[in-house]
Amino acid sequence: MTADIAAILLQDGIANGAIYILLATVLVLVFTVTRVIFVPQGDLVAFTALTLAAFDAGTIPGTVWILLFGAAIALSLEMLEAGARRDRARSIVQFGVVPLAVALLAVLLVPKDAPLLWKMAVTCALVTCINPVIYRIVFQPIASASPLVLLIAAIATHLGMNSIGLQVFGAEGVRTQGFSGPPLSFAGQLISQQVAGVVASSIVLVFVLYLFFHRSLRGRALLAAAYNRRGAEIVGISARPRPAARPSSSPASWARYRVCWWAR
Numbered sequence: 001m002t003a004d005i006a007a008i009l010l011q012d013g014i015a016n017g018a019i020y021i022l023l024a025t026v027l028v029l030v031f032t033v034t035r036v037i038f039v040p041q042g043d044l045v046a047f048t049a050l051t052l053a054a055f056d057a058g059t060i061p062g063t064v065w066i067l068l069f070g071a072a073i074a075l076s077l078e079m080l081e082a083g084a085r086r087d088r089a090r091s092i093v094q095f096g097v098v099p100l101a102v103a104l105l106a107v108l109l110v111p112k113d114a115p116l117l118w119k120m121a122v123t124c125a126l127v128t129c130i131n132p133v134i135y136r137i138v139f140q141p142i143a144s145a146s147p148l149v150l151l152i153a154a155i156a157t158h159l160g161m162n163s164i165g166l167q168v169f170g171a172e173g174v175r176t177q178g179f180s181g182p183p184l185s186f187a188g189q190l191i192s193q194q195v196a197g198v199v200a201s202s203i204v205l206v207f208v209l210y211l212f213f214h215r216s217l218r219g220r221a222l223l224a225a226a227y228n229r230r231g232a233e234i235v236g237i238s239a240r241p242r243p244a245a246r247p248s249s250s251p252a253s254w255a256r257y258r259v260c261w262w263a264r
Contacts (some may be wrong), residue, residue, distance in 0.1 A: 062168030
């Protein structure tokens with residue numbers, strides 16, 4: 001093996017390792033907070049690549065229809081269970097306005113010759129909006145179940161999303177456009193823009209996650225629930241998406257309700 005081949009393999013290893021670190025962070029965080037081993041995470045990664053490939057081909061990605069259909073089901077469930085007007089308004093924004101706006105963005109404002117970064121941004125927006133839809137339909141109704149039940153639900157969700165992906169995207173292989181341009185030179189080695197983009201994006205995302213978990217109220221609440229779920233609930237941080245009921249009129253109850261609301 002020559003030094004050039006070793007350098008290329010090292011670049012590939014660093015790029016793949018950066019991606020796997022982010023995936024591992026997601027899996028560990030989701031499990032520690034919700035006790036859900038999020039098996040469908042791999043399907044979402046596949047949906048991301050297939051959506052970007054559809055944009056490159058100049059077609060409307062199937063992710064748009066998956067998002068709209070799932071958001072309609074989630075919004076229907078929310079309307080059936082939401083009690084206060086404030087809860088209904090929040091549900092309409094989360095499962096109605098936002099998914100519809102992102103879907104229209106993907107359909108109307110992503111032509112075939114659009115810049116790659118713009119296609120990637122819209123792709124991330126589509127796939128990101130699918131996550132709360134999956135949680136609302138599958139996991140929120142059984143949030144208090146045992147980890148084994150949640151694992152079975154996650155596996156069932158993975159199988160369902162796998163079947164949906166095959167039906168919507170097909171079984172044919174596709175390729176996505178990569179970062180083009182001359183390679184970068186660092187310490188006497190040539191580094192492709194693809195590898196540099198992946199590593200730089202990973203560093204930026206890790207820094208953003210650090211700021212979120214250490215500087216924001218919701219991030220600290222997630223860390224507390226991740227370290228000790230029962231202890232977080234004792235001090236008033238709700239591990240559920242929203243408090244189960246309105247509090248009584250006592251000041252202590254209202255203080256606890258406000259902490260739970262901000263932490264959801």
